[in-house]
Amino acid sequence: MYLEVLMMFLAAGLIAAAALVVGGLLGPKKPGEVKLSAYESGVPAVGSARERFPVHFYLVAMVFIIFDLETAFFYPLAVKFQAAPQFLFANAVIFVAILAVGYVYLLRKGVLNWK
Amino acid sequence: MSFPGVLDIDWNVMAPAVSLLITAIVALVFGLSARDSRGPAAVALIGVLTAGIFAVAHLFSGNESAASFGLRYLGDVPATALTLVILLGTAMAILVSWDQLERGGMGQPEYYPLMLLSALGAVVMASAGDLITLILGLEIMSLPAYALSAWRTRDRQSEEAGMKYFLLGAFGSAMLIYGTALLYGASGSFVYGAVAAALQGGNLTLLATAGGALVLAGLGFKAALAPFHQWAPDVYTGAPTVVVTFMSVVIKVGAFAALLRIAATVFPALQPWLLTALAVIVALTLVVGNFTALMQRGLKRMLAYSSVAHAGYLGLALLAANHGGVAAAAFYLSVYALMNAGAFAVLTLVTDASDHGDDLERFAGLGRTRPGLAAAMAVFMLSLGGIPLLGGFTGKVLVFQATIDAGHVWLAVLGIATSVVALFYYFRVIAYMYFRESSHAPHTFRSTPARVAIAVALVGTVLLGILPGWWHTLLSVGPRFLAGY
Numbered sequence: 001m002y003l004e005v006l007m008m009f010l011a012a013g014l015i016a017a018a019a020l021v022v023g024g025l026l027g028p029k030k031p032g033e034v035k036l037s038a039y040e041s042g043v044p045a046v047g048s049a050r051e052r053f054p055v056h057f058y059l060v061a062m063v064f065i066i067f068d069l070e071t072a073f074f075y076p077l078a079v080k081f082q083a084a085p086q087f088l089f090a091n092a093v094i095f096v097a098i099l100a101v102g103y104v105y106l107l108r109k110g111v112l113n114w115k
Numbered sequence: 116m117s118f119p120g121v122l123d124i125d126w127n128v129m130a131p132a133v134s135l136l137i138t139a140i141v142a143l144v145f146g147l148s149a150r151d152s153r154g155p156a157a158v159a160l161i162g163v164l165t166a167g168i169f170a171v172a173h174l175f176s177g178n179e180s181a182a183s184f185g186l187r188y189l190g191d192v193p194a195t196a197l198t199l200v201i202l203l204g205t206a207m208a209i210l211v212s213w214d215q216l217e218r219g220g221m222g223q224p225e226y227y228p229l230m231l232l233s234a235l236g237a238v239v240m241a242s243a244g245d246l247i248t249l250i251l252g253l254e255i256m257s258l259p260a261y262a263l264s265a266w267r268t269r270d271r272q273s274e275e276a277g278m279k280y281f282l283l284g285a286f287g288s289a290m291l292i293y294g295t296a297l298l299y300g301a302s303g304s305f306v307y308g309a310v311a312a313a314l315q316g317g318n319l320t321l322l323a324t325a326g327g328a329l330v331l332a333g334l335g336f337k338a339a340l341a342p343f344h345q346w347a348p349d350v351y352t353g354a355p356t357v358v359v360t361f362m363s364v365v366i367k368v369g370a371f372a373a374l375l376r377i378a379a380t381v382f383p384a385l386q387p388w389l390l391t392a393l394a395v396i397v398a399l400t401l402v403v404g405n406f407t408a409l410m411q412r413g414l415k416r417m418l419a420y421s422s423v424a425h426a427g428y429l430g431l432a433l434l435a436a437n438h439g440g441v442a443a444a445a446f447y448l449s450v451y452a453l454m455n456a457g458a459f460a461v462l463t464l465v466t467d468a469s470d471h472g473d474d475l476e477r478f479a480g481l482g483r484t485r486p487g488l489a490a491a492m493a494v495f496m497l498s499l500g501g502i503p504l505l506g507g508f509t510g511k512v513l514v515f516q517a518t519i520d521a522g523h524v525w526l527a528v529l530g531i532a533t534s535v536v537a538l539f540y541y542f543r544v545i546a547y548m549y550f551r552e553s554s555h556a557p558h559t560f561r562s563t564p565a566r567v568a569i570a571v572a573l574v575g576t577v578l579l580g581i582l583p584g585w586w587h588t589l590l591s592v593g594p595r596f597l598a599g600y
Contacts, residue, residue, distance in 0.1 A: 101140050108147045 128190030140163020146224025204364030237369030276353025291333025297326030459571030506579035
């Protein structure tokens with residue numbers, strides 16, 4: 001039953017491998033300094049990509065995740081709200097309360113203070 | 116559209132978990148403004164005791180067929196009893212951490228909330244009546260535990276422990292989830308009882324057996340059964356001892372609670388070779404755990420391998436899940452929680468603030484300098500080794516009895532033989548404490564809350580050894596799992 005899927009995987013793998021092998025064997029190779037440098041939207045590359053980022057960004061991302069989760073939860077809730085209004089409303093309130101604690105926690109940790 | 120049965124919430128069943136959740140939130144908010152970590156510790160302890168009161172009230176209400184969310188969250192006797200064991204382990208870990216966090220400079224306010232959330236996850240695992248609830252509980256339990264094992268920031272070993280635990284734990288979770296998906300594919304249900312009933316007919320056995328094997332491997336990771344135990348020694352060695360006190364008890368109880376339920380319901384419906392595989396795993400665990408523990412010098416590492424060995428004894432009960440093994444395992448886990456947390460509690464007082472210095476040498480002469488501490492440690496070691504009149508012995512007898520009843524005589528014999536091996540490394544600690552003079556005076560730490568924890572563990576270990584009947588009777592009242600039939 002799943003043989004077709006397997007054959008498709010095989011065919012896809014073969015084509016990809018063939019493209020790489022043929023390209024590597026037949027393609028012209030004229031490397032230059034410009035060609036070998038990393039591509040950064042056409043602008044000359046500045047420094048290495050392995051930079052250290054302040055851990056602050058990570059906490060800001062956490063704030064984003066908190067509000068993102070809220071949206072992700074509220075969409076299905078809004079769609080199915082009529083199924084059990086009181087229960088789902090109580091659910092939503094508890095959920096927001098827990099998220100609010102997380103938000104207060106991040107505020108107290110000084111996430112939004114940019115010195 | 117309506118939710119069939121999902122909205123039925125029995126708050127008596129949910130009360131322990133809800134108290135833990137609320138306490139975790141309160142402890143977090145309180146911890147942000149608290150001066151040191153002792154205030155949040157008190158909050159956490161009160162919350163755990165509250166949850167414990169709810170669990171005891173439910174256990175004695177006799178309402179063992181209570182369940183929430185349509186048999187997805189159960190309040191039967193094994194679930195409630197194991198919830199109590201988890202709460203006991205958490206309370207002991209809180210008492211042990213009380214002074215140690217400040218001593219080791221680990222008093223960040225997130226410690227107790229994370230610990231409570233992890234305990235909450237273990238409670239959910241113990242109460243789970245279906246595979247989805249189990250996965251949720253497992254993740255709630257594991258994620259805080261990963262963070263906690265890396266709690267000693269800027270310590271390479273602790274960081275390594277956290278990373279290792281996280282990677283291998285994620286691997287274990289992935290296997291469990293994949294196995295769950297296969298079981299669902301084979302049976303069309305997540306609820307244990309319905310899975311077993313659907314598979315009884317013998318259709319799609321390959322898919323179901325693969326799913327069962329993956330579930331076994333995934334939970335085996337958490338429970339540290341033999342081929343999946345590799346993380347345990349490194350994590351136990353690297354993580355702060357206070358965290359290990361918590362992990363070695365709560366995570367083990369959570370994992371075995373889930374395994375017991377699955378072994379009692381789903382496994383008998385699968386291919387018989389799966390049970391043979393489990394028997395081989397258990398035998399391997401017994402041998403590897405005990406013999407490797409024999410070779411350790413560091414006490415933390417020794418106790419880590421000893422906990423692997425105890426996973427083996429508990430694994431025997433898994434094989435006898437429908438022959439009194441459930442009550443035996445619940446009893447064993449109760450004693451294990453007491454004696455193991457007690458041993459780690461003593462260890463926190465003997466080692467340095469940085470958790471280093473857990474070598475056996477450190478225990479030399481402890482019988483003279485700290486007689487009380489040494490006596491408590493001796494009792495825990497004897498109980499872990501399974502000496503009569505202590506809880507560990509009773510637990511082992513019950514487990515071996517169940518194993519023989521289930522027809523696995525050779526495994527019971529192997530268990531008894533490895534118990535003898537285990538005596539060597541437990542006795543070595545006692546020998547060091549009493550019969551060896553130390554070259555330098557061991558400087559030990561004094562902490563009243565930790566002493567309370569050790570006293571509780573001591574009383575519990577002795578009590579369950581002398582008077583095991585009442586607790587075992589209570590556990591045997593409802594040996595049948597409420598599994599959603």
